[in-house]
Amino acid sequence: MSSEWAIRVHNLSKTYRLYDRPGDRGKQWILPAVQTCLGRKPAQYYREVHAVEDVSFEVKKGETLGIIGRNGSGKSTLLQLIVGTLSPTGGTIEIDGRVAALLELGAGFHPEFTGRENVYLNAALLGLSREDVDVQLDDILAFADIGIAADQPVKTYSSGMIVRLAFAVIAHVKADILIIDEALAVGDAFFVQKCMRFLRAFMEHGTVLFVSHDSAAVLSLCRNALWLDHGRVADMGEAKSVCDRYLNPQASHGNVPRGAMFGESETRAVSDDGAGAQWLETSGLFGERRACIEKVAFRDASGRVLHTVQASARVSLLVWCQTSIQLLSPIVGFVVRDRLGQSLFGGNVCVAGQGSSSSTIVPGTRFVAELEFMMPVLHAGDYSLSVALAEGTQEHHVQYHWIHDALTFSSNPSELCFGLIAVELLHVELHRLVTQNSHNENANDSVAL
Numbered sequence: 001m002s003s004e005w006a007i008r009v010h011n012l013s014k015t016y017r018l019y020d021r022p023g024d025r026g027k028q029w030i031l032p033a034v035q036t037c038l039g040r041k042p043a044q045y046y047r048e049v050h051a052v053e054d055v056s057f058e059v060k061k062g063e064t065l066g067i068i069g070r071n072g073s074g075k076s077t078l079l080q081l082i083v084g085t086l087s088p089t090g091g092t093i094e095i096d097g098r099v100a101a102l103l104e105l106g107a108g109f110h111p112e113f114t115g116r117e118n119v120y121l122n123a124a125l126l127g128l129s130r131e132d133v134d135v136q137l138d139d140i141l142a143f144a145d146i147g148i149a150a151d152q153p154v155k156t157y158s159s160g161m162i163v164r165l166a167f168a169v170i171a172h173v174k175a176d177i178l179i180i181d182e183a184l185a186v187g188d189a190f191f192v193q194k195c196m197r198f199l200r201a202f203m204e205h206g207t208v209l210f211v212s213h214d215s216a217a218v219l220s221l222c223r224n225a226l227w228l229d230h231g232r233v234a235d236m237g238e239a240k241s242v243c244d245r246y247l248n249p250q251a252s253h254g255n256v257p258r259g260a261m262f263g264e265s266e267t268r269a270v271s272d273d274g275a276g277a278q279w280l281e282t283s284g285l286f287g288e289r290r291a292c293i294e295k296v297a298f299r300d301a302s303g304r305v306l307h308t309v310q311a312s313a314r315v316s317l318l319v320w321c322q323t324s325i326q327l328l329s330p331i332v333g334f335v336v337r338d339r340l341g342q343s344l345f346g347g348n349v350c351v352a353g354q355g356s357s358s359s360t361i362v363p364g365t366r367f368v369a370e371l372e373f374m375m376p377v378l379h380a381g382d383y384s385l386s387v388a389l390a391e392g393t394q395e396h397h398v399q400y401h402w403i404h405d406a407l408t409f410s411s412n413p414s415e416l417c418f419g420l421i422a423v424e425l426l427h428v429e430l431h432r433l434v435t436q437n438s439h440n441e442n443a444n445d446s447v448a449l
């Protein structure tokens with residue numbers, strides 16, 4: 001009977017032994033045994049590195065799980081354990097389905113063989129017969145789009161060409177589970193788009209493990225995410241909340257207590273006048289709170305509070321702040337994110353570096369920043385707006401107060417939008433080309449049809 005899960009990992013660990021000096025490995029072989037024989041406590045000549053430690057999770061069939069984490073957090077080790085190129089020190093892995101993986105550049109390729117020969121080799125490693133490859137070879141090479149290089153040895157390929165060939169193979173092996181490291185980034189923009197189209201189509205039925213440092217990539221591809229930190233699972237769940245916590249660990253660790261900077265009266269004032277937003281219960285807050293944001297309002301041109309936005313409408317974001325310290329170059333900014341947490345657009349009031357006394361804010365001051373802009377065309381749906389108060393320059397600044405999802409709004413455009421964001425067409429007209437005779441082929445008039 002077929003299971004509901006595609007991958008099941010239980011208490012998985014991978015520990016490496018590191019020997020600091022060249023002779024330590026030999027000593028470890030011999031001396032502890034001798035010491036034990038002599039009745040002494042055996043010495044240890046290595047350090048242990050826990051690349052993956054006690055990791056458990058389950059991926060359901062058809063689920064797309066993003067794995068994020070900093071360099072050295074154990075992502076590659078975890079994937080190699082799942083694929084079987086590494087064996088675990090402890091724990092179990094169960095897989096239900098055919099796995100195709102893109103983990104290491106050139107893995108499964110022989111450098112002396114041509115691209116064409118390597119397709120057969122690589123596909124065989126993934127469980128395809130020679131006959132299966134014969135049928136698909138043209139499609140695989142067309143996908144890879146490496147031209148005559150297909151008949152040259154792979155050792156002459158650029159890293160981008162190797163990725164093209166490897167991806168082309170895994171896209172044609174009819175896998176049930178795809179495991180992809182961010183090797184995708186090596187391809188050029190056109191190839192990455194092609195891979196993304198394939199991936200999105202695959203995700204409609206297949207299971208995907210996608211590893212990246214880039215939380216935006218995880219957000220755009222994956223519904224769920226797992227955050228690895230020092231080999232352990234730091235968080236797992238809905239991709240947006242996991243990525244938020246990954247990007248702003250201070251917020252998730254509660255270093256910044258909610259409400260610490262808001263006097264009760266101020267919080268009430270926010271809700272009383274109805275003009276400002278009170279932070280959502282789910283908002284993440286972080287920053288050194290010596291200067292802070294008191295309330296935020298999003299208004300239309302006539303000053304009404306906005307809950308639903310219209311494309312191309314003039315809108316104002318008002319951010320009320322107060323500071324207990326002197327701010328030489330304050331920055332107040334915002335970012336708008338979609339339901340999946342993808343950052344769509346943002347802006348800031350940056351008076352950094354001007355050094356004029358007019359931009360300096362003295363301790364004990366309350367001030368309001370107004371950011372007015374034209375609303376872009378957004379797909380129908382819900383959006384959130386995060387705001388921040390910082391000091392410094394665009395590149396180097398101290399974050400005093402950042403509020404995730406300080407307010408939400410929805411968009412209900414009158415027209416269907418295509419793509420992530422859309423443009424409002426200012427003028428649309430069809431011009432009829434008029435061909436009067438052969439001497440004058442290019443003549444046209446601009447009579448609108």
Ligand SMILES: Nc1ncnc2c1ncn2[C@@H]1O[C@H](COP(=O)(O)OP(=O)(O)OP(=O)(O)O)[C@@H](O)[C@H]1O
Pocket residue numbers: 016017018049050051052069070071072073074075076077078213
């Ligand atoms: N063969 C090895 N011997 C010793 N330590 C290793 C070995 N392979 C990995 N490690 C260690 O295990 C930890 C996890 O490494 P891993 O490559 O899995 O991290 P990663 O999250 O994939 O990193 P990156 O994002 O930089 O690729 C690191 O501390 C690394 O130094």
